[in-house]
Amino acid sequence: MTAVTLPGPDRRLDTYRMREPVxxxxxxxxxxxxxxxxxxxxxxxxxxxxxxxxxxxxxWDATLRFRRHLWSYGLRVAxxxxxxxxxxxxDWTATTELIRRSAAEARxxxxxxxxxxxGAGTDHLPxxxxxxxxxxxxxxxxxxVQDAGARVIIMASRQxxxxxxxxxDYHKIYGRLIGQADRPVILHWLGEMFDxxxxxxxxxxxxxxxxxxxxxxxxxxxxxxxGVKVSLLDAExxxxxxxxxPAGVRLYTGDDFNYPELIAGxxxxxxxxxxPIAPAAAAALQALDAGDRERFExxxxxxxxxxxxxxxxxxxxxxxxxxxxxxxxGHQDAFVMVNGAHSARSILHLAEVFxxxxxxxLLPDPDLAAARMRHLLNTAGVTQ
Numbered sequence: 001m002t003a004v005t006l007p008g009p010d011r012r013l014d015t016y017r018m019r020e021p022v023x024x025x026x027x028x029x030x031x032x033x034x035x036x037x038x039x040x041x042x043x044x045x046x047x048x049x050x051x052x053x054x055x056x057x058x059x060w061d062a063t064l065r066f067r068r069h070l071w072s073y074g075l076r077v078a079x080x081x082x083x084x085x086x087x088x089x090x091d092w093t094a095t096t097e098l099i100r101r102s103a104a105e106a107r108x109x110x111x112x113x114x115x116x117x118x119g120a121g122t123d124h125l126p127x128x129x130x131x132x133x134x135x136x137x138x139x140x141x142x143x144x145v146q147d148a149g150a151r152v153i154i155m156a157s158r159q160x161x162x163x164x165x166x167x168x169d170y171h172k173i174y175g176r177l178i179g180q181a182d183r184p185v186i187l188h189w190l191g192e193m194f195d196x197x198x199x200x201x202x203x204x205x206x207x208x209x210x211x212x213x214x215x216x217x218x219x220x221x222x223x224x225x226x227g228v229k230v231s232l233l234d235a236e237x238x239x240x241x242x243x244x245x246p247a248g249v250r251l252y253t254g255d256d257f258n259y260p261e262l263i264a265g266x267x268x269x270x271x272x273x274x275x276p277i278a279p280a281a282a283a284a285l286q287a288l289d290a291g292d293r294e295r296f297e298x299x300x301x302x303x304x305x306x307x308x309x310x311x312x313x314x315x316x317x318x319x320x321x322x323x324x325x326x327x328x329x330g331h332q333d334a335f336v337m338v339n340g341a342h343s344a345r346s347i348l349h350l351a352e353v354f355x356x357x358x359x360x361x362l363l364p365d366p367d368l369a370a371a372r373m374r375h376l377l378n379t380a381g382v383t384q
Contacts, residue, residue: 024279089339
């Protein structure tokens with residue numbers, strides 16, 4: 001068995017022996033019982049300057065190849081979202097190209113409107129000073145998504161959070177945006193654990209009050225809302241919210257801690273954790289389609305400790321673990337990230353992500369994963 005010397009929380013070095021790889025076969029068809037998006041990461045150009053504030057440079061071949069990987073497992077792709085480092089280094093120029101390239105790739109698998117949802121926000125206008133500027137920024141990004149043929153996911157806006165005076169401003173602005181969409185949109189409620197600048201979204205820091213404002217918006221525009229993506233890491237709140245949505249409006253769980261129980265209970269999914277666990281997620285969803293809940297839970301159970309590690313506080317650095325696993329699994333050639341984000345987690349954190357991913361059967365080539373992990377550990381003084 002392949003072995004790697006890993007550091008533990010007590011700084012002790014132990015020999016870890018990897019499991020036999022799992023052969024996850026792509027499903028014969030996409031899931032039918034749930035609509036499922038994997039929020040996809042981007043692959044940085046390993047030879048570019050990725051110092052914080054630098055212009056974004058991507059490895060387009062690897063970035064698009066990874067999206068083909070996700071589609072091959074029957075999952076839809078949520079692109080240009082926080083998993084792709086929106087508001088954390090991915091600039092609007094690169095985002096525009098990402099949306100257009102991803103939509104072009106999606107056409108090889110089907111209709112981009114079905115297979116691809118892309119985030120539209122206001123991050124290209126960080127100094128927006130009025131609500132009208134916020135609306136104009138949103139509409140510009142929505143037009144880019146719609147022109148590409150993808151579904152619009154209306155992302156939470158830092159600029160709106162800063163400028164809105166109360167729930168009525170959110171209601172008015174979102175109503176205008178929804179009315180301009182060419183097909184039903186997905187609304188994204190991103191919690192402050194993912195982005196502290198979004199505290200008080202929907203007009204209140206009180207969760208029940210914010211929820212009422214959000215539900216009022218959704219009910220007023222139900223015919224134009226495909227679903228709501230909720231990323232609050234609060235399973236009980238999500239279940240209550242799901243029960244109060246209008247008929248026909250989906251709840252897309254964004255809870256990377258509690259996704260098995262929420263999906264089993266009726267939520268659809270739009271998850272960053274489905275980026276690294278796509279093969280296991282596809283197998284679990286296939287079991288759910290067949291009515292085999294026990295198999296669904298058995299497949300996903302080993303992925304939950306991995307997800308909770310990747311998304312531990314500070315949660316917004318979860319992208320580092322996701323990109324690490326893409327590198328270890330052979331989906332990209334380098335562990336480098338936009339904005340230098342590959343340095344956002346400690347070597348102890350990354351070593352535990354490696355161990356948990358292996359235990360979940362998500363490293364298809366143990367020898368490759370071990371060799372790459374050893375190289376990374378060597379940079380921290382961990383000799384093999």
